[in-house]
Amino acid sequence: MNNYYIKRILSAIFTLFIIGTLTFFMMKLMPGGPFARERPLAPEILAQLEEKYHLNDPIWKQYIDYMIGMIKFDFGYSYRELGVSVTEQIILKFPVSLRLGALATLFVIVIGIPIGIVSALKQNTWVDQLAMFIATIGVTIPGFVVATLYVSIFAGSLQWVDATDLDHWSSYIGPVLALSFYSLSFVSRLTRSSMLEILRQDYMRTARANGLSKVRVLYKHALKNALIPVVTYLGPMFAAVITGSFVIEKVFSLGGIGRYYVDSVGNRDYTMIMGVTMFYAAIYIVMVLLVDIAYSWIDPRIRLGKKQGD
Amino acid sequence: MKKFLLVLTALVISFAVVACTEQSTDTTEQQPMILNWNIGADPQTIDPTLNGASDGGDVINQTFEGLVREVGGVIYPGIAESWETSEDGLTVTFHLRESQWSDGTALTADDFIYSWLRGMDPATASEYSWIWEYTNIVGALEAVYDGGDLNDVEISAPDDYTIEVNLLYPTPYFVSLMAFYHFMPVNQTAVEAGAEGIWAKDPEIVVCNGPFMLSEYEAGVGLTLVKNPYYWNAEEVYIDQINGDFIDLETTAYVKYTAGDLDVLPTVPSAMVSALIAESPEFHVFPLLGTYYYNFNMDDPMFENVKLRTALTYAIDRSAIVEVLAAGQVPATGFVPGGFIDNEGNDFAEECGDYGIPTDDSKFDEAVTLFAEAATEMGYADAAALIDALEGTVVLYNTSEGHKLIAEMVQESWRQVLGIEVVLQNQDWAVFQDTRENGDYEIARGGWLTDFMDPAGLLAIFTTGNAYNDPNWSNEEFDQLMADAQSTTDIATHFEKLYAAQDILMAELPVIPVYYYADIYLIKDYVTGWGRSVLGSLDFSHARVDR
Numbered sequence: 125m126n127n128y129y130i131k132r133i134l135s136a137i138f139t140l141f142i143i144g145t146l147t148f149f150m151m152k153l154m155p156g157g158p159f160a161r162e163r164p165l166a167p168e169i170l171a172q173l174e175e176k177y178h179l180n181d182p183i184w185k186q187y188i189d190y191m192i193g194m195i196k197f198d199f200g201y202s203y204r205e206l207g208v209s210v211t212e213q214i215i216l217k218f219p220v221s222l223r224l225g226a227l228a229t230l231f232v233i234v235i236g237i238p239i240g241i242v243s244a245l246k247q248n249t250w251v252d253q254l255a256m257f258i259a260t261i262g263v264t265i266p267g268f269v270v271a272t273l274y275v276s277i278f279a280g281s282l283q284w285v286d287a288t289d290l291d292h293w294s295s296y297i298g299p300v301l302a303l304s305f306y307s308l309s310f311v312s313r314l315t316r317s318s319m320l321e322i323l324r325q326d327y328m329r330t331a332r333a334n335g336l337s338k339v340r341v342l343y344k345h346a347l348k349n350a351l352i353p354v355v356t357y358l359g360p361m362f363a364a365v366i367t368g369s370f371v372i373e374k375v376f377s378l379g380g381i382g383r384y385y386v387d388s389v390g391n392r393d394y395t396m397i398m399g400v401t402m403f404y405a406a407i408y409i410v411m412v413l414l415v416d417i418a419y420s421w422i423d424p425r426i427r428l429g430k431k432q433g434d
Numbered sequence: 435m436k437k438f439l440l441v442l443t444a445l446v447i448s449f450a451v452v453a454c455t456e457q458s459t460d461t462t463e464q465q466p467m468i469l470n471w472n473i474g475a476d477p478q479t480i481d482p483t484l485n486g487a488s489d490g491g492d493v494i495n496q497t498f499e500g501l502v503r504e505v506g507g508v509i510y511p512g513i514a515e516s517w518e519t520s521e522d523g524l525t526v527t528f529h530l531r532e533s534q535w536s537d538g539t540a541l542t543a544d545d546f547i548y549s550w551l552r553g554m555d556p557a558t559a560s561e562y563s564w565i566w567e568y569t570n571i572v573g574a575l576e577a578v579y580d581g582g583d584l585n586d587v588e589i590s591a592p593d594d595y596t597i598e599v600n601l602l603y604p605t606p607y608f609v610s611l612m613a614f615y616h617f618m619p620v621n622q623t624a625v626e627a628g629a630e631g632i633w634a635k636d637p638e639i640v641v642c643n644g645p646f647m648l649s650e651y652e653a654g655v656g657l658t659l660v661k662n663p664y665y666w667n668a669e670e671v672y673i674d675q676i677n678g679d680f681i682d683l684e685t686t687a688y689v690k691y692t693a694g695d696l697d698v699l700p701t702v703p704s705a706m707v708s709a710l711i712a713e714s715p716e717f718h719v720f721p722l723l724g725t726y727y728y729n730f731n732m733d734d735p736m737f738e739n740v741k742l743r744t745a746l747t748y749a750i751d752r753s754a755i756v757e758v759l760a761a762g763q764v765p766a767t768g769f770v771p772g773g774f775i776d777n778e779g780n781d782f783a784e785e786c787g788d789y790g791i792p793t794d795d796s797k798f799d800e801a802v803t804l805f806a807e808a809a810t811e812m813g814y815a816d817a818a819a820l821i822d823a824l825e826g827t828v829v830l831y832n833t834s835e836g837h838k839l840i841a842e843m844v845q846e847s848w849r850q851v852l853g854i855e856v857v858l859q860n861q862d863w864a865v866f867q868d869t870r871e872n873g874d875y876e877i878a879r880g881g882w883l884t885d886f887m888d889p890a891g892l893l894a895i896f897t898t899g900n901a902y903n904d905p906n907w908s909n910e911e912f913d914q915l916m917a918d919a920q921s922t923t924d925i926a927t928h929f930e931k932l933y934a935a936q937d938i939l940m941a942e943l944p945v946i947p948v949y950y951y952a953d954i955y956l957i958k959d960y961v962t963g964w965g966r967s968v969l970g971s972l973d974f975s976h977a978r979v980d981r
Binding site: 155158165166167168169172173176204205206207208213216217272275276279280283286287288289374375376377378379380383384390392 | 476560564630632656863
C-alpha cells in the first residue's frame with residue numbers, strides 16, 4: 125500500500141513537470157508580447173523591461189531558470205502588476221476563490237446528496253419528480269446565467285442584497301449558488317441513480333431478509349456503496365470550484381484568482397499565466413490523490429488493492 | 435461508514451470555520467459626505483509617472499495635482515499660482531504656491547524636477563515617456579530616446595518655489611499639458627519606499643498632494659480615498675470619502691447604480707445607452723480627442739489609386755454606424771475631431787469642413803462613379819473586374835463586439851453600394867497590434883486618441899516612418915508641413931501648416947475616418963460640482979454629494 129502512494133506521488137510530480145514544460149513552450153509560441161501597447165514602447169524602455177524579466181536570455185536558460193524557480197514556488201514577477209510577485213498574487217487572490225469554492229462544495233454535499241437519496245427512496249413520487257425537474261434545469265443552465273439572473277433580480281429589482289463585495293454573509297449567497305448550482309444538480313442526480321441501482325441489488329434484499337432494520341440497511345449497505353461515484357466526482361469538482369470561476373467572479377466583481385487568471389491571458393502576463401497554471405495543476409493532482417484515499421476509506425477493497433468477497 | 439461520517443463532519447466544521455473567519459462589517463449610518471464611484475478595472479498602477487491608462491488617470495486626478503488643473507478645457511492654477519511665457523515663447527516660468535504633501539512636508543520645485551526626470555529616465559520604463567518629445571523641452575528627446583544625460587534637460591529650480599523650463603520651439607499647449615497626470619509631482623521618499631509604483635497603492639507608504647489621499651486598496655475589489663487635510667485648497671473640497679469599486683462588468687455595475695449603491699459609472703451596458711440618452715438627465719456624453727478609422731495598407735498595390743480609396747470612404751454611412759453604437763460618437767469627416775481651438779479662437783475641425791466626406795448615405799452614387807473611374811485608371815476592363823479583384827479583401831479588427839459590429843456595417847455597405855465582398859477577420863489585441871504594425875493586412879481598424887491640446891498630436895502619426903503610421907503612408911509635402919508646424923515660432927504659422935497638412939491627408943485618404951470618440955458617464959443628479967478634463971479625467975475636487 126505504501127508503495128502505491130509513493131508511486132502515485134512520484135507520478136504526480138512527473139505530471140507537474142510535464143505540464144510546466146508544455147506551458148512554458150506554449151507560452152513562448154503565443155504571438156503578441158506582454159509589452160504590446162497601443163503606442164509601442166521606446167526601444168530603450170523595451171530593452172530595460174526585457175533585461176529585467178530576463179526575456180533576452182536564450183530560451184533554454186529561461187526554461188531552466190523557470191523550472192528551478194518553480195521548485196522554490198517562485199514564479200517571478202507579474203508583467204502587469206508592477207512590482208508584485210506571482211506568488212504574492214496567488215496568496216492574495218486564492219483565499220477568495222477558496223472560500224467560495226469550499227462553501228459551494230459544502231452546499232453540494234449537504235444539499236445535493238440528501239436530495240438524491242430522498243429522490244431515490246421516494247422514486248416516482250412528486251417529491252422525486254420535483255427534485256429531478258429542478259436538477260435537470262440545474263445541469264442545463266450555465267452558472268453565468270444563474271449569476272446574472274441572481275444579480276438582476278435580488279440585487280437589482282428586489283434590492284435584497286448587494287451585488288458585489290463579500291462583506292456580509294448574505295453577499296455569499298449569490299456567488300455560492302451560481303458556483304454550485306450545476307454540481308448540486310449533477311450530484312443529486314448521480315446520487316439518485318447510483319442509489320437506485322444499489323437498491324435493486326440482491327444483497328439488499330438478503331440483508332432485509334436477515335432481519336436488519338430498513339434504516340440500517342440503507343445506511344450501512346446502500347449509501348456507502350452509492351457514494352463511490354459521487355466521491356469520484358466531488359474531488360475534481362472541489363479542485364474546479366476552489367480555483368475560481370472567471371465568469372462568476374466577474375459578474376459579482378470578486379477579487380478571486382479565477383478572474384485574474386483569465387485576465388492575465390489577455391494581458392500576456394506570462395509569469396502569471398505559468399504560475400497559476402502550475403498552481404491549478406498542483407491542486408487538481410492533490411485532489412485526485414485525496415479522492416483515491418477517500419475511496420479506500422469508503423471501500424476497503426480498493427485499499428487492499430485486490431478483490432475480496434463482501 | 436462511521437469514518438465517512440467523521441470525514442464529512444470534519445469537512446463541515448472546517449468549512450464553517452473558513453466561512454466564519456470572514457468578518458461581517460455592517461456599515462452604520464454615516465454622516466460624512468461619501469461618493470460611491472465605479473472606477474472600472476483595477477488600475478495597473480496609480481503612480482502618476484508610470485500610469486498609462488485612463489482608469490489609473492481618473493484616480494490620480496483625485497490624489498495628485500500638477501502645476502495646473504484643467505477642467506472642461508479651462509486651465510486653473512494648481513500647485514503653480516501663476517506662470518509666464520517669455521516673449522520668444524521659449525522659456526516658461528512657473529511660480530509655485532507654498533503647499534504640502536499629504537504627510538505635511540513641504541512640496542517644492544525640486545519635487546517636480548525629480549518627478550519629471552524620473553519620467554524621462556529609461557530606467558523608470560514609464561509607458562508615457564514618449565510624451566516628453568512633445569513637450570519640446572530642450573534635451574528631453576535625447577534623454578528619453580538617445581541615452582542623453584538627464585542633467586542636460588533644461589528644467590531648473592532657481593529657488594524653492596520657481597520652475598523654469600526652456601523649450602526648443604514655442605509650444606502653445608505646454609501649460610495645459612502640465613495638467614496631465616504624467617507631469618504631476620511624486621514624493622521621492624515614498625517612491626523609494628515601494629519600488630515600481632507599489633508605493634502608490636500602499637496606504638502605509640503613499641504620499642500625495644491632491645484633494646484626496648488613499649486610505650485603503652484591495653486588489654481587484656476597490657479602493658478608498660479620504661479628503662487630504664494638507665491639500666492647499668482643502669477648504670473647497672466637500673467630499674469626505676470616495677469609495678471606488680473595480681467592477682469591470684457593465685451590467686453588474688449598472689445594477690448597483692440603479693440600486694443606489696453607486697453614484698458614478700464610467701460606462702453603461704450598450705443595450706441601455708439609447709434609452710438613457712433619450713430619458714436620463716444623469717447620462718452625460720463628452721467628446722474625446724480621438725478618431726476611429728480604418729487603415730489602408732498603402733504598400734499594397736491594390737490601394738494605390740486614390741479614387742478607389744475615396745470611393746470606399748464615400749460608400750459608408752457614418753450616421754447609421756453612430757446611431758447603432760449610440761454612445762455619443764460623432765461621424766468623422768476629417769482626422770482631427772472637434773475641441774481643438776486655433777490661434778484665432780476657432781474650432782480646428784469646424785474650420786476644416788468635411789472634405790466632401792459624407793456623414794450619411796448622400797454620396798453613395800458618387801462612390802459608384804469614382805469606383806468605375808478607379809477601375810479604368812487601374813487598368814481593369816470595367817468596374818466588375820475591379821469588384822472581382824477586390825473580392826476576399828480582408829478587413830481586420832481586434833476582437834471586440836463593438837469593432838465587429840462596425841466592421842459588419844462597413845462590409846454590408848460596401849456590398850450594397852459597390853458590390854464588393856470583403857471578408858472580416860478578428861485577432862486578439864496583442865496579436866492584432868503586431869500584425870498591423872508589421873503591415874500584414876489589407877484594411878485594418880485603427881483608433882487614435884491624443885493627450886495634449888494640439889491637432890499635431892493626431893496628425894503627426896502620419897509622418898513618414900512614425901511608429902504609429904500604420905498605413906505606412908508617405909508624403910513629402912505632408913512631412914514638410916508637419917516639420918514646419920513644429921519648428922515655427924509663430925502660432926499663426928503653426929496652425930496654418932496644420933490646416934494644410936490635414937488638407938493633404940484628407941485628399942489622399944490613407945485612412946477612412948469613421949467617427950470621433952466620445953466618453954459617457956452615468957452620474958446621479960445629487961452629485962454636483964464634478965468636472966472632467968478635456969483629456970478625459972474625472973475631477974471630484976469641487977464635487978458635492980447631497981443624497
